[in-house]
Amino acid sequence: MQWTELIVFSALFLLVTVMGFLAARWQKGDTLEHLDEWGLGGRKFGSWITWFLVGGDLYTAYTFVAVPALMFGAGALGFYALPYTIILYPLVFLPLVRMWSVSRVHGYVTPADFVKGRYGSHWLALIIAVTGIVATMPYIALQLVGLEAVLRSMGLNGSGILGHLPLFIAFLILALYTYQSGLRAPALIAFVKDILIYLVILVAIIYLPSKFGGWGEIFNDAQAKFDATPSKADGILLTGTNQLQYATLALGSALALFLYPHSLTGILASRGRNVIKRNMVALPAYSLLLGLLALLGFVAISAGTKPIVNQATGRPDTNTIVPELFGANFPSWFAGIAFAAIGIGALVPAAIMSIAAANLWTRNVYKEYIKKAATPAEEAKQAKLASLVVKFGAVAFIVFVDPQFSIDLQLMGGVMILQTLPAVAIALYTRWFHVYALVAGWFAGMGYGMWLLYTIGNPAIGKAHFAGSALPLGNISIFGWHPFGASTTQIYVGIIALFVNLLVAVVVTLIAKKAKWFNGTDQTDPSDYHVDEDNPRVKPIAAH
Amino acid sequence: MPSEHKTGLRWSNWNLLLILPLFMLITPWFNQDEPRIFGLPFFYWYQFLFVVLGVVCVGLVYVKTKDEPVVTGKPDKLGVDDLDEGAN
Numbered sequence: 045m046q047w048t049e050l051i052v053f054s055a056l057f058l059l060v061t062v063m064g065f066l067a068a069r070w071q072k073g074d075t076l077e078h079l080d081e082w083g084l085g086g087r088k089f090g091s092w093i094t095w096f097l098v099g100g101d102l103y104t105a106y107t108f109v110a111v112p113a114l115m116f117g118a119g120a121l122g123f124y125a126l127p128y129t130i131i132l133y134p135l136v137f138l139p140l141v142r143m144w145s146v147s148r149v150h151g152y153v154t155p156a157d158f159v160k161g162r163y164g165s166h167w168l169a170l171i172i173a174v175t176g177i178v179a180t181m182p183y184i185a186l187q188l189v190g191l192e193a194v195l196r197s198m199g200l201n202g203s204g205i206l207g208h209l210p211l212f213i214a215f216l217i218l219a220l221y222t223y224q225s226g227l228r229a230p231a232l233i234a235f236v237k238d239i240l241i242y243l244v245i246l247v248a249i250i251y252l253p254s255k256f257g258g259w260g261e262i263f264n265d266a267q268a269k270f271d272a273t274p275s276k277a278d279g280i281l282l283t284g285t286n287q288l289q290y291a292t293l294a295l296g297s298a299l300a301l302f303l304y305p306h307s308l309t310g311i312l313a314s315r316g317r318n319v320i321k322r323n324m325v326a327l328p329a330y331s332l333l334l335g336l337l338a339l340l341g342f343v344a345i346s347a348g349t350k351p352i353v354n355q356a357t358g359r360p361d362t363n364t365i366v367p368e369l370f371g372a373n374f375p376s377w378f379a380g381i382a383f384a385a386i387g388i389g390a391l392v393p394a395a396i397m398s399i400a401a402a403n404l405w406t407r408n409v410y411k412e413y414i415k416k417a418a419t420p421a422e423e424a425k426q427a428k429l430a431s432l433v434v435k436f437g438a439v440a441f442i443v444f445v446d447p448q449f450s451i452d453l454q455l456m457g458g459v460m461i462l463q464t465l466p467a468v469a470i471a472l473y474t475r476w477f478h479v480y481a482l483v484a485g486w487f488a489g490m491g492y493g494m495w496l497l498y499t500i501g502n503p504a505i506g507k508a509h510f511a512g513s514a515l516p517l518g519n520i521s522i523f524g525w526h527p528f529g530a531s532t533t534q535i536y537v538g539i540i541a542l543f544v545n546l547l548v549a550v551v552v553t554l555i556a557k558k559a560k561w562f563n564g565t566d567q568t569d570p571s572d573y574h575v576d577e578d579n580p581r582v583k584p585i586a587a588h
Numbered sequence: 589m590p591s592e593h594k595t596g597l598r599w600s601n602w603n604l605l606l607i608l609p610l611f612m613l614i615t616p617w618f619n620q621d622e623p624r625i626f627g628l629p630f631f632y633w634y635q636f637l638f639v640v641l642g643v644v645c646v647g648l649v650y651v652k653t654k655d656e657p658v659v660t661g662k663p664d665k666l667g668v669d670d671l672d673e674g675a676n
Contacts, residue, residue: 131609135606135610137606258627259626261627294613324646325643331642
């Protein structure tokens with residue numbers, strides 16, 4: 045047991061717990077009994093709060109442990125996180141402000157709300173909502189993996205159900221203050237989380253390389269390690285087969301990120317269009333941080349860091365290499381701060397994700413199918429309860445199911461959420477696609493994507509299915525015909541699935557236009573997409 | 589409020605700058621070790637430079653399109669009767 049680390053960690057954890065409960069009173073509206081308030085923090089966050097909130101939301105604890113772990117294990121491929129988070133902002137800069145405006149005029153809380161308004165179809169909205177919930181759940185579970193990696197590094201590495209007790213307590217506290225304060229809790233805690241993360245990474249990136257002979261030495265050590273492995277796919281540079289995977293994984297991940305309901309929650313909670321635009325300029329500061337952090341995976345190679353064995357599963361857990369690196373090379377009190385940064389870093393996104401999933405459930409399932417006449421107060425109550433269910437579902441997942449399963453599901457989640465791109469992102473610009481076509485495309489992309497993931501095996505880790513998202517082009521077959529022969533060049537599955545989705549959607553749309561099928565009613569007006577905060581047409585906050 | 593005549597899309601040529609960062613996806617351009625800077629292989633520092641490029645591109649688009657009047661895409665073709673509306 046590492047007491048100094050534990051005490052520093054607990055003190056900081058206590059601090060954010062108090063903040064989480066007090067957040068209910070912070071910038072309080074007239075009532076918390078409305079989704080605009082509980083689920084979107086009053087829709088009035090300014091540039092700074094949004095920067096911390098969205099930064100804390102997108103750059104999660106799991107990212108902070110998994111990206112260096114991937115660099116540690118596979119080399120250059122893990123660096124895709126940098127291009128991913130750089131091209132992200134130019135890609136979403138224009139669509140996001142449109143989404144904000146139209147949502148502000150009509151009071152939309154979720155992406156599925158928008159789809160329902162745009163196409164007048166609650167079935168299409170249901171598909172989008174369910175996709176969002178299913179894709180978000182394993183993401184929440186993975187935040188727990190990040191938190192647990194830290195707890196185990198501090199010596200809380202018990203076996204069996206009891207080994208998960210610290211995790212359970214941490215999550216219970218999180219669940220309680222999220223229930224009480226809603227989105228304001230993670231927004232306030234994000235300040236602490238992000239400041240700690242910046243502090244830790246900057247110290248790590250300046251101090252650690254000098255300790256191990258500088259960057260040149262570190263990269264040479266990494267190269268030597270990868271040369272010694274039998275695998276040809278690893279190394280400090282990309283190989284012939286994984287370059288396409290690198291580029292498409294970065295692109296696919298960037299396209300997918302703001303389709304996740306929790307990312308959009310942070311955007312819809314902001315005050316106006318300029319807040320979002322300024323953040324698109326300022327958020328890459330986190331990308332820089334992530335890039336530097338990724339390099340710590342190589343530092344860990346130089347330092348000879350060994351992943352610790354997870355007592356609950358009996359396997360070495362590479363996600364522990366960053367906590368282990370910090371623990372072995374920092375004084376205990378600073379290691380405690382570093383662990384707290386990662387631990388709190390798990391709480392912020394987990395809270396926002398559970399709120400986003402709860403909003404989807406409440407708006408697009410509960411109010412649509414279970415209780416149509418629900419008042420705003422009943423909606424808020426339902427969402428609070430749903431957020432509890434979602435969080436404990438995630439804990440149960442980690443405790444009772446192998447964490448590897450969550451990682452597999454998260455992999456599938458990325459491919460799934462990408463299939464909502466035509467209905468959510470493209471619909472922001474045009475209603476050219478027919479509503480039937482969007483549904484057909486979704487089924488095609490989803491089905492084909494899942495099938496392709498199933499075909500990916502990796503004998504090296506003893507998995508025949510769902511062993512990753514890198515698809516050898518040779519695996520693609522169209523009714524037995526292999527358009528790419530036996531090519532071993534890899535590509536990200538999500539991109540292929542999205543392509544199939546769009547192809548089917550185009551074909552069905554053309555048929556629908558020929559047959560003159562009714563394409564639903566559009567609640568939105570073209571001018572809705574440019575409305576800003578000072579426009580009289582914005583819907584009053586927390587109005588019925 | 590139908591009184592606001594706006595079409596669904598606004599366009600500014602500055603938006604084209606948003607394409608520039610996507611060029612970092614062309615991996616053959618930078619998948620090499622040399623030259624190194626501070627020990628960092630070319631592959632890594634080249635991509636770090638794109639953080640700056642991305643910020644500059646998005647920032648320019650933000651600043652340059654901030655006060656842009658709404659481009660309706662259609663010239664103002666009000667009928668004579670519309671112009672005379674106040675006179676009645």
